[in-house]
Amino acid sequence: xxxxxxxxxxxxxxxSQTSERVSLQLQWKHQFEFAGFYIAKEKGYYSDIGLxxxxxxxxxxxxIIDDVVESKTTYATSYPGIVLEKSKGKEVVLLSAIxxxxxxxxxxxxxxxxxxxxxxxxxKIMIIDNIVQTAPFQSMFHSNYISxxxxxxxxxxxxxxDLIDGKVDIISSFSSNELYTLDKxxxxxxxxxxxxxxxxxxxxILFTSQNELDNNPKRVYEFNKASLKGWEYAFDxxxxxxxxxxxxxxxxNKTKEALIYEANAL
Numbered sequence: 001x002x003x004x005x006x007x008x009x010x011x012x013x014x015x016s017q018t019s020e021r022v023s024l025q026l027q028w029k030h031q032f033e034f035a036g037f038y039i040a041k042e043k044g045y046y047s048d049i050g051l052x053x054x055x056x057x058x059x060x061x062x063x064i065i066d067d068v069v070e071s072k073t074t075y076a077t078s079y080p081g082i083v084l085e086k087s088k089g090k091e092v093v094l095l096s097a098i099x100x101x102x103x104x105x106x107x108x109x110x111x112x113x114x115x116x117x118x119x120x121x122x123x124k125i126m127i128i129d130n131i132v133q134t135a136p137f138q139s140m141f142h143s144n145y146i147s148x149x150x151x152x153x154x155x156x157x158x159x160x161x162d163l164i165d166g167k168v169d170i171i172s173s174f175s176s177n178e179l180y181t182l183d184k185x186x187x188x189x190x191x192x193x194x195x196x197x198x199x200x201x202x203x204x205i206l207f208t209s210q211n212e213l214d215n216n217p218k219r220v221y222e223f224n225k226a227s228l229k230g231w232e233y234a235f236d237x238x239x240x241x242x243x244x245x246x247x248x249x250x251x252x253n254k255t256k257e258a259l260i261y262e263a264n265a266l
Contacts, residue, residue: 019047019051019052020050020219021051021054022051022052022054022219022223023054023055023056023074024037024055024073024074024076024077025056025058025062025064025067025068025073025075025076026055026056026058026076026077027064027076027077027079027204028058029057030245030249030252031245031249031252031254031259032234032241032259032263033176033266034055034077034204035245035263036098036228036230036233036234037230038055038244039231039234039241040053040226040229040231041053041055041230042244042248043230043233045227045230046226048226049219049222049223051223053223056073057251064076064077065082065085065090065092068092068207068209068212069092069209069211071211074208074209075095075206075207075208076208077098077204079134080102080134080135080203080205081131081134081135082094082205082207084134091210092207093212093213093220096205096224096227096228097203097205097206098205098206099203099204099266100202101195101200101203102136102201103174103175103203103265103266104131104136104172104173104175104194105172105173105174105192106125106127106137106170106171106172106191106192107163107171107172107173107179107182107189107190107191107192108123108163108169108170108189108190108192109164109187109188109189109190110188111188112170114169114170116144117192117197118145118146120141120150120169120170121146121150122150122151122152123151123152123170124151124152124154124168124169125148125151125168125169125170126154126155126157126162126163126168126171126172127153127156127170127172128156129153131172132153132172134201135199135201136194136195136199136200136201137194139194139197140192140194140197143198143199144197151170154167160173160178163178170192174262175191175193175265176262176263176265176266179191180258206227208220208223235263238264239260241263242256242260242263243256246259
């Protein structure tokens with residue numbers, strides 16, 4: 001009888017501690033750009049608030065905003081363009097801007113002889129359409145009396161070698177990623193950063209659906225808080241965090257040196 005009571009108590013406690021399953025869709029592939037979320041999961045910050053979080057890497061057919069609105073995923077990160085989507089009526093709620101200053105830039109090689117933004121005219125630019133439509137790049141172009149229509153848009157391959165080999169003249173990049181390759185190979189380049197033209201925006205914006213906020217306000221608050229706690233730890237412990245990424249989240253096969261470069265740039 002004694003053992004039966006203990007078993008009942010054990011099962012009762014176990015059931016009371018069952019975690020709620022939620023998901024986080026990333027806007028890109030695993031790298032330090034999302035380190036705080038990995039830390040929040042691996043250090044138990046999410047489990048401490050009763051959440052079992054699945055972190056989902058971006059795939060080419062992923063529609064991040066619609067997946068959140070339709071509850072295919074609970075939370076997600078997005079580029080600044082999500083603000084425009086919200087203004088168009090998408091039922092999303094922005095929680096935190098993980099990066100207070102966007103590292104999204106354009107890059108050209110010194111050898112291309114591009115000296116000003118106006119020199120972009122008739123050049124081949126590799127950039128995703130939904131990125132070029134974001135406020136930072138649009139503002140930078142318009143302030144220099146040029147439009148994306150003045151350039152030849154090339155499908156994004158996310159391969160910096162296309163710039164190095166001269167297949168394109170300009171490529172969109174995160175200052176924390178592709179510049180590492182150019183620096184490593186001692187290739188001279190120019191950076192075209194909207195911040196330098198007075199247009200500074202957030203990036204890696206954590207958001208959820210209006211439905212999730214309405215039905216689970218406490219969960220939304222605690223998920224956001226745990227995520228930010230993860231980010232504080234990640235930036236305070238860069239080498240440890242990089243080792244975690246190398247061990248469990250390195251789908252891009254980045255080197256430790258590249259991940260540390262990215263961490264310091266961010």
